[in-house]
Amino acid sequence: MYAEERQQEILRRARAAGRVDVVTLAEALGVTAETVRRDLTVLERAGVVRRVHGGAIPIERIGFERAVATRDTVLTAEKERIAKAAVAEIPEDGAIILDAGTTTARLAQLIPTDRELTVVVNSPVLAATLGPNPNLTVLLLGGRVRGKTLATVDDWALRPLENLHVDVAFMGTNGCTIDRGLTTPDQAEAAAKRAMIAAARRVVVLADHTKVGTDHFARFGTMSDVDVIITDTGLDPELGAELDEAGIRVVQA
Numbered sequence: 242m243y244a245e246e247r248q249q250e251i252l253r254r255a256r257a258a259g260r261v262d263v264v265t266l267a268e269a270l271g272v273t274a275e276t277v278r279r280d281l282t283v284l285e286r287a288g289v290v291r292r293v294h295g296g297a298i299p300i301e302r303i304g305f306e307r308a309v310a311t312r313d314t315v316l317t318a319e320k321e322r323i324a325k326a327a328v329a330e331i332p333e334d335g336a337i338i339l340d341a342g343t344t345t346a347r348l349a350q351l352i353p354t355d356r357e358l359t360v361v362v363n364s365p366v367l368a369a370t371l372g373p374n375p376n377l378t379v380l381l382l383g384g385r386v387r388g389k390t391l392a393t394v395d396d397w398a399l400r401p402l403e404n405l406h407v408d409v410a411f412m413g414t415n416g417c418t419i420d421r422g423l424t425t426p427d428q429a430e431a432a433a434k435r436a437m438i439a440a441a442r443r444v445v446v447l448a449d450h451t452k453v454g455t456d457h458f459a460r461f462g463t464m465s466d467v468d469v470i471i472t473d474t475g476l477d478p479e480l481g482a483e484l485d486e487a488g489i490r491v492v493q494a
Contacts, residue, residue, distance in 0.1 A: 247272070248280045249477060252289055255299045256455055262296035287316060289451045299455070319449045319473035322494035324348040326471050327411060330445045334358060335408040338437045339367055341392035342413030344447040346370065352377070361407060361440075363393045363433055387430060394429040402436040410441035414448050416456040417470070419483050423462035431459035443468045450475035453484075464489060 242250070247270055254269075255261045263281070267274045281297045284290045290297040324347035331337065334357050339345045341364035349370045352358070359378040362368050368381040384398035412434060416424035423446065425431050438444050444467050453476055464487050471492045484491050 242270070244280065244283075245475070247276075248284055249475075251277070251280055251297075252284055252299070252451075253454075253477075255290055255297060260293075260296060260298050264295075266296075287451060289455075316449045316451070316473075319475065319494075320344045320347055322473055323447050323449065323471050324351055326492050326494035327351075327445060327447055328353070330409060330411070330443075330469060330471075331356070332358070332408045336361065336405075338362070338407050338410040338412075338441060339364075339371075340410070340412045340434060340437060341367065341390050342447070344449070345411055345413050348411060348447065359407075361402075361405060361437075363398055363437075364391055365393075366391050382433075384433075385429075387427065389427070390430065392430055392433065394427075394433045398433050399436050402433075402440050405440045407441050409443045409445055410437045412437065412444060412446050412462075414446055414452055414461075417446065417448050417453045417464075418456050419464055419487055421456040422460050422464055423467070424457040424460050426457045426459065428459045431461040434461040438462050438466050445469045445471060447471050449473050450477070453477070454480045 251261060251266060263274050263277045266277045281292055285292050290299055320343060323344055327348050328351050336359040338361045339349055346367060349367050354374055354376060357376045360371055361380045363382040368379055371377050371379045382393050382398040382401055384393035384395045386393055414423045415426060446467050448470060450473050453472060467489050469490045469492060470484060471494060474493050476493055481491055
């Protein structure tokens with residue numbers, strides 16, 4: 242078993258049981274305790290587990306949400322590839338929504354400069370990135386800015402979305418499963434994401450492989466809402482097959 246395969250198995254066990262311990266993992270996987278500790282360090286740096294005495298707990302089990310600056314340093318190569326693949330889903334003209342997030346922020350930097358688009362965002366960071374492009378009409382949703390994600394939420398963000406209709410919504414997510422759908426730790430942010438999905442003809446989810454197969458506190462969409470999921474090549478084949486069986490087009494970048 243390669244290191245990445247072993248780490249994915251450790252993560253699967255952690256999510257299934259709610260916790261894993263070093264000694265049990267070492268025996269089950271046929272490796273040394275030191276190897277397991279290194280694997281847990283890799284997974285913690287990827288932001289999917291939190292190390293505890295003797296083992297680790299999956300992030301979603303403890304309701305932990307990392308700040309955007311921290312998330313932006315994790316899986317950067319994968320997020321770049323996902324964003325590049327997402328460019329193919331941008332229409333030649335019309336209107337799109339870009340959800341707040343570290344992967345959508347990379348997509349914002351890649352929007353072709355020759356396209357005339359209206360881009361709706363709920364992030365001052367994305368607005369600042371897109372604003373200088375003379376071919377884009379950038380609409381920033383108002384509201385309270387969440388410190389964790391720098392996304393605007395609450396009533397001032399929700400009301401304008403009730404009257405908008407866009408071609409594509411590019412959505413980020415903290416979790417994605419067949420049973421639970423699309424989930425995130427915060428209810429206010431879930432409400433904003435839900436309204437974005439409702440305003441779009443098509444929904445494209447940008448999610449690295451660590452998000453697929455996990456769930457969080459607040460649901461903002463079902464898998465029937467999703468047209469395309471763009472992820473990376475680290476996606477578990479079984480999870481990819483489940484998404485495909487559900488009729489969702491999966492793009493691995």
